[in-house]
Amino acid sequence: MRIKLDRRLFVGGAAGLALAGCDRLASTPRGKEALNAGEALTYDAAKLLPPNQLAPEYPASQISKVFKPNGSIDPKDPAYKALVAAKFADWSMPVGGLVEAPRSFTLADLRAMPSRTQVTRHDCVEGWSCIGQWTGVPLSAVLALVKPKPEARYVVFHCYDRYGTDYTTEQAGALDEENNPPFYGSIGMGDAVQPQTILAYAMNGQDLPVEHGAPLRLRIERQLGYKNTKYIRSIELMDSYASLGDGKGGYWEDQGYEWYAGI
Numbered sequence: 480m481r482i483k484l485d486r487r488l489f490v491g492g493a494a495g496l497a498l499a500g501c502d503r504l505a506s507t508p509r510g511k512e513a514l515n516a517g518e519a520l521t522y523d524a525a526k527l528l529p530p531n532q533l534a535p536e537y538p539a540s541q542i543s544k545v546f547k548p549n550g551s552i553d554p555k556d557p558a559y560k561a562l563v564a565a566k567f568a569d570w571s572m573p574v575g576g577l578v579e580a581p582r583s584f585t586l587a588d589l590r591a592m593p594s595r596t597q598v599t600r601h602d603c604v605e606g607w608s609c610i611g612q613w614t615g616v617p618l619s620a621v622l623a624l625v626k627p628k629p630e631a632r633y634v635v636f637h638c639y640d641r642y643g644t645d646y647t648t649e650q651a652g653a654l655d656e657e658n659n660p661p662f663y664g665s666i667g668m669g670d671a672v673q674p675q676t677i678l679a680y681a682m683n684g685q686d687l688p689v690e691h692g693a694p695l696r697l698r699i700e701r702q703l704g705y706k707n708t709k710y711i712r713s714i715e716l717m718d719s720y721a722s723l724g725d726g727k728g729g730y731w732e733d734q735g736y737e738w739y740a741g742i
């Protein structure tokens with residue numbers, strides 16, 4: 480599995496990372512050509528795990544003592560800050576788009592639904608991985624309530640963080656609506672209904688911390704770290720993601736990463 484991950488490693492970033500509690504992947508980062516070549520792969524060709532095969536799960540003893548937070552770690556959006564101040568009591572998530580029964584979910588709604596707990600390894604394209612325990616509601620259970628229309632092909636996640644303001648401190652700047660659009664991501668319906676695809680509200684038995692995407696994030700264990708969208712604000716079912724951002728299906732995809740990032 481690690482060998483297969485190598486061809487997806489983005490050049491740079493991996494070198495010199497010292498991570499307590501996380502593993503450096505044994506890897507030789509390749510150049511940007513490999514990344515672009517990968518983009519040409521179709522969804523099916525890019526699948527590295529056979530269809531419907533679950534990602535590996537681990538015993539609790541393997542959970543990383545420190546799990547590296549990455550990407551946005553402290554969203555500055557005033558609406559998000561207000562939610563943090565109220566301990567997310569006022570948070571609710573609309574689920575709409577191409578569905579028969581659009582509705583919003585509070586955290587209490589989600590916690591009252593069936594839950595799944597899984598200990599999995601998160602692999603970041605930067606070349607590190609950490610093992611964590613995640614608890615949440617299967618996305619399939621949420622979709623069953625809103626009833627996707629037959630033409631729905633993608634589940635799109637709209638987020639509270641804005642790129643360029645919420646990333647690492649050296650890149651942080653003032654919030655600018657135009658130049659710092661909200662982070663977004665998307666997945667296909669096939670992966671959306673995998674049993675390990677969950678909307679996680681807890682990590683290692685605690686409420687999801689802000690740095691890891693509070694109060695709700697996606698865990699999609701058959702794909703790489705960057706597909707595991709944090710700070711979910713709303714969910715939209717769509718038949719195409721061409722109208723969003725630069726049209727590649729997510730913030731990271733708009734930067735050149737593959738839309739399907741199989742482990």
Ligand SMILES: Nc1nc2c(c(=O)[nH]1)N[C@H]1C(S)=C(S)[C@@H](COP(=O)(O)O)O[C@H]1N2
Binds near residue numbers: 546551662691704
């Ligand atoms: N909303 C949002 N989700 C995101 C990101 C981000 O910047 N914003 N970064 C992605 C990347 S590259 C990784 S590796 C993981 C990091 O998750 P962690 O902070 O729990 O380690 O979140 C992913 N999901």
Ligand SMILES: [Mo]
Binds near residue numbers: 549
């Ligand atoms: Mo990542």
